[in-house]
Amino acid sequence: MSDSTSSAGRIFAVLRQLAQGERAGMRLKDLAAAVDLPRPTAHRLLHALMAEGMVEHDPRTKLYRLGLELFVLAAKAGSPLNLRDIARPGLLRLTAALGETIFLMVRNGFDAVCIDRSAGPLPIRSFTGDVGGTVMLGIGQAAMAILAFLPPGEQDEVIRYNLPRMRALSAFDEGFLRAEMARVRGQGYADGAAGLIPGMAGLGVPILGRDGEAVAALSVGSTTDRMTPERNVVIADLLKREAGEIGARLNPFDPALRRPGAAILG
Amino acid sequence: MSDSTSSAGRIFAVLRQLAQGERAGMRLKDLAAAVDLPRPTAHRLLHALMAEGMVEHDPRTKLYRLGLELFVLAAKAGSPLNLRDIARPGLLRLTAALGETIFLMVRNGFDAVCIDRSAGPLPIRSFTGDVGGTVMLGIGQAAMAILAFLPPGEQDEVIRYNLPRMRALSAFDEGFLRAEMARVRGQGYADGAAGLIPGMAGLGVPILGRDGEAVAALSVGSTTDRMTPERNVVIADLLKREAGEIGARLNPFDPALRRPGAAILG
DNA sequence: AGATCAGTTCCACTCAATGGAATATGTTGA
DNA sequence: TCAACATATTCCATTGAGTGGAACTGATCT
Numbered sequence: 096m097s098d099s100t101s102s103a104g105r106i107f108a109v110l111r112q113l114a115q116g117e118r119a120g121m122r123l124k125d126l127a128a129a130v131d132l133p134r135p136t137a138h139r140l141l142h143a144l145m146a147e148g149m150v151e152h153d154p155r156t157k158l159y160r161l162g163l164e165l166f167v168l169a170a171k172a173g174s175p176l177n178l179r180d181i182a183r184p185g186l187l188r189l190t191a192a193l194g195e196t197i198f199l200m201v202r203n204g205f206d207a208v209c210i211d212r213s214a215g216p217l218p219i220r221s222f223t224g225d226v227g228g229t230v231m232l233g234i235g236q237a238a239m240a241i242l243a244f245l246p247p248g249e250q251d252e253v254i255r256y257n258l259p260r261m262r263a264l265s266a267f268d269e270g271f272l273r274a275e276m277a278r279v280r281g282q283g284y285a286d287g288a289a290g291l292i293p294g295m296a297g298l299g300v301p302i303l304g305r306d307g308e309a310v311a312a313l314s315v316g317s318t319t320d321r322m323t324p325e326r327n328v329v330i331a332d333l334l335k336r337e338a339g340e341i342g343a344r345l346n347p348f349d350p351a352l353r354r355p356g357a358a359i360l361g
Numbered sequence: 362m363s364d365s366t367s368s369a370g371r372i373f374a375v376l377r378q379l380a381q382g383e384r385a386g387m388r389l390k391d392l393a394a395a396v397d398l399p400r401p402t403a404h405r406l407l408h409a410l411m412a413e414g415m416v417e418h419d420p421r422t423k424l425y426r427l428g429l430e431l432f433v434l435a436a437k438a439g440s441p442l443n444l445r446d447i448a449r450p451g452l453l454r455l456t457a458a459l460g461e462t463i464f465l466m467v468r469n470g471f472d473a474v475c476i477d478r479s480a481g482p483l484p485i486r487s488f489t490g491d492v493g494g495t496v497m498l499g500i501g502q503a504a505m506a507i508l509a510f511l512p513p514g515e516q517d518e519v520i521r522y523n524l525p526r527m528r529a530l531s532a533f534d535e536g537f538l539r540a541e542m543a544r545v546r547g548q549g550y551a552d553g554a555a556g557l558i559p560g561m562a563g564l565g566v567p568i569l570g571r572d573g574e575a576v577a578a579l580s581v582g583s584t585t586d587r588m589t590p591e592r593n594v595v596i597a598d599l600l601k602r603e604a605g606e607i608g609a610r611l612n613p614f615d616p617a618l619r620r621p622g623a624a625i626l627g
Numbered sequence: 628a629g630a631t632c633a634g635t636t637c638c639a640c641t642c643a644a645t646g647g648a649a650t651a652t653g654t655t656g657a
Numbered sequence: 658t659c660a661a662c663a664t665a666t667t668c669c670a671t672t673g674a675g676t677g678g679a680a681c682t683g684a685t686c687t
Contacts, residue, residue, distance in 0.1 A: 099644070102368030102675085103409035114437035124633060133677050138635065143369035148469070157634075157684095161438035163469040166476055169435035170493020171380035179491075187480055203414070203429040209430055214453055216480055225445075226492060227436020282409035367674070368644080390664060399646050404666065423653095423665075 109140055110149065113161050120158030149241075169227070173201065173207060174345075179211050181344050182302075185313070185337035186213035192314065192333060198223055200237040200299075201311040205256045206230060209239040219316040220292055220353065230256045233272055236285040236299030237314035243279040244301040244309035280339065284331040285314075289324060296322040301336040303342045314339050375406055376415065379427050386415065386424030435493070439467065440611075444577060446478050447610050448568075451477035451579070451603035458599060459581065460621040464489055465566075466503040467577040471522045472496060473504040483580040486558055495611055497523045501582035502551040502565030509545040510575035516542065551580075551595040553588060562588040566600040569608045576611075579604050 108130045113121060116129070125136035134161045141159055144150035145234050148164030173179060189197045190213040199211040211225045223230055223237070232242040232253050240310065242253060254269060260266040287296030299314035314336050315322075322330075374396045379387060382395070393403035407425055410416035414430030440444060448465050453465045456479040465477040466489065475494045489496055489503070498508040498519050503561075508519060520538060527533040545551045551560030565580035579600050588596075 103406070103413060106369055106372060107413045107415065110434055111421055113432055118443060122633080123635095128502060135636085135677055136675080139675080140369070147369060147373045161434060162478070163467060163474045165431065165435040165436060166474050166491070166493040167495055168376055168380055169431040170491060172429060172431040174426075177384055183480070184484070187482065190480075191482055201429060208429045208432050210429070214449070214456075216453065216457055218450070225436060227432040227434070229433055284653075288504065361567040389666095400665080401646055401667085402644080405644080516658080 100182055101125070105136075105140060106129070106144065109137065109144065109248070110161065110165075113150065113159060118160075120153065120156070120160035122157055123159065170302075173210055174310075178341070178345065181214075181339050182211065182311075182313070186211060189213070189313070189315075189333060189337055190215050193330060195321070195330075198237055198314045199311065199314060200314065202232065202241050202309065203229075205232055205253055207232055207235075207241055207312065217261045217318065217319075220293065220295055221297070221303075221316045222315075231260055233257055233267075234261070236287060236297040237312040238299075239275065239279055239285040240299035240312040240314065241309040242302045243276045243285065243306075244303060246308055248307075282331075282339075283335060285333075286320070286327055294319055298322065298327055298330050298334065300331065300338045302338045302345070304345065309342075313341075323347060371396070371402075371406060372410065373478065375403065375410065376431075376573075377536075377621070378426065379425060381417065385428035386422070388423055389425065392425060407466045414617040428458075439476060440576075444607070444611065448477065448579070448607050449479075450576075451607055452477060455479070455579070455599060456481050459596060461587070461596075462582045464503055464580045464582060465577065465579065466496075468498065468507050468575065469495075471498055471519055472503075473507055473578065475500055479560075481583075483584065485584075486531065486561055487563070487582045488558065489582075497526055499523055499533075499542075500527070501580070502553060502563040503578040505541065505545055506565035506567045506578040506580065507575040509542045510569060512574055515574075520549055548597075549601060552593055552597075553585070560585055564588065564593055564596050564600065565599065568604045568611070570611065577607075579607075 109126065109132075112126055112129045116126070121129075123134060123138060123141070126141075127134045132138065132140070141150055141152070145162070146154055148162045151162045152159050156272070158165045178201065179199065186197045186199060189195070194215050194217075196215040196217075196219045198221070199210055200207040201210050202337045206216065206229045206263060208228050209223045211228055222235055230238045232238045232245075240357055242250060254272060258267065258272070261272075283300065285299040287298065295316065297314055297316045299312045301309035302311040302313060304310045315330055315334065369591075375392065375420070375480070376396075378392060378395045378505065382392070389393075389400060389404060392407075393400045396403065398406070407416055407418070411418055411428070414428045416425055417428045418425050444467065445465065452465060455461070460481050460483075462485045463479045463485075464475055464483040466473040467476050471497045475489045475492050478492055488494070488501055496504045498504045498511075506540045508516060511519065522533060524533065524535060549566065551565040553564065556595045558574070561582065562585045563580055563582045567575035568577040568579060570576045581596055
């Protein structure tokens with residue numbers, strides 16, 4: 096933390112704390128304690144954030160919570176030619192064709208973030224949750240599909256970083272993870288082997304950048320009874336087709352870049 | 362601007378500038394000029410934001426753009442009992458029943474922000490755009506539905522603030538706006554009178570808080586040929602039913618609040 | 628009604644952020 | 658290929674913006 100502008104650190108510590116905290120919001124005292132700031136400092140910070148619309152305050156209950164301006168910023172975030180815009184038609188086609196909920200997940204460091212979701216008719220529980228939801232690379236079909244299609248060096252790095260975090264939740268060992276990655280890489284898609292959420296199953300395929308490295312994934316979230324082995328093959332094919340098209344539209348000759356071949360995503 | 366923590370102001374000025382700027386990102390020089398900061402300061406700020414994951418930097422092109430962590434924060438933002446979660450089933454039902462794209466917009470000061478969207482089969486252009494999209498209260502059917510169902514005092518305030526902003530875009534006069542508000546209030550829904558986007562039409566109904574004040578809106582985005590007067594009535598009825606149910610589930614005896622009757626949204 | 632606790636305001640001090648200058652890096656043109 | 662330029666990045670002495678202890682206010686509990 097050598098030279099980090101500490102204002103920024105504090106501001107986002109506060110915002111993250113509000114994001115973690117109770118849905119209804121947090122009181123000043125608890126928030127200040129949680130981020131380890133004196134009350135007056137936290138107070139001033141919160142009011143600055145309120146002026147920006149990033150935090151809301153219910154005067155009746157004295158609760159602070161995240162403001163809607165964050166949606167406005169998030170809407171513009173993401174890869175340059177906007178993966179989301181490119182992928183949307185594909186998501187809609189898949190939902191229409193399969194009658195399932197489709198997720199678009201992007202790699203973000205050691206995690207994958209859901210940046211779009213096209214909802215099917217049946218209600219789905221997923222650890223991804225909704226747009227903005229995060230999972231460790233390797234957990235769930237989409238994030239597994241991404242991990243399985245990273246270059247080996249990066250895979251190792253991700254595993255080294257994520258394994259300890261995974262153990263905290265459940266029993267994941269490196270051997271199992273690597274075997275699963277190999278299997279997924281072989282068949283070209285991740286399916287719902289790990290029954291992390293009872294009754295729920297899914298299937299994910301990677302979206303590959305020009306260099307053949309996974310930058311994102313498409314996945315289906317569904318129930319176990321709808322994901323039969325025969326249907327899985329059909330679904331995987333459809334997903335692969337769309338993912339391939341998205342990847343192709345992502346890559347070619349990015350006009351914003353000097354030469355073709357540049358990575359689209361950091 | 363008396364005592365505002367200027368760090369926060371600068372940080373969000375930078376983020377907003379990145380949101381406005383070109384999709385592909387901005388160079389340090391231009392960004393610094395745009396937010397009127399010396400280059401080194403902008404540079405330090407950007408790197409602090411990168412450490413937080415709020416900004417990404419493509420080393421090849423030297424372009425800075427908004428990072429995916431914003432999605433993570435935005436996912437947790439919004440009203441306490443999470444209007445979005447409450448409303449989602451309704452959005453899905455409506456999309457299924459009507460085959461149209463449904464928007465969920467929430468009031469945010471003088472604007473309305475789209476916080477969810479359930480996509481129908483046909484491609485829709487709307488000024489709202491997507492989740493995170495913003496429109497002035499009064500523009501478009503959803504934001505008009507909200508405006509029309511605010512208490513008179515607030516309506517005046519909104520009009521006073523928004524009219525100048527509106528004139529910049531197109532010819533809106535106060536008389537027209539007020540007449541439209543009265544009409545919408547009378548029929549209980551906003552329909553696509555103003556053809557701001559050629560070929561596109563829509564219909565919005567308010568979601569009312571316990572005090573009868575609009576806090577949000579449901580709207581349909583569609584094409585003019587699909588929005589016939591007869592169908593509008595059917596659509597309005599369906600929307601009203603769902604909006605009523607959402608409003609009801611929003612209000613009663615919020616357990617987070619001491620007494621029933623508190624406003625859910627700031 | 629008094630006590631207690633959370634929220635808010637105040638302001639002198641200080642240390643963190645600032646930004647001018649210097650350096651490094653990469654880009655353009657000849 | 659190499660100079661000339663433009664942009665990005667690092668450095669560090671200066672300083673004023675943010676800090677936080679203390680005091681005030683107002684709400685809530687007993």
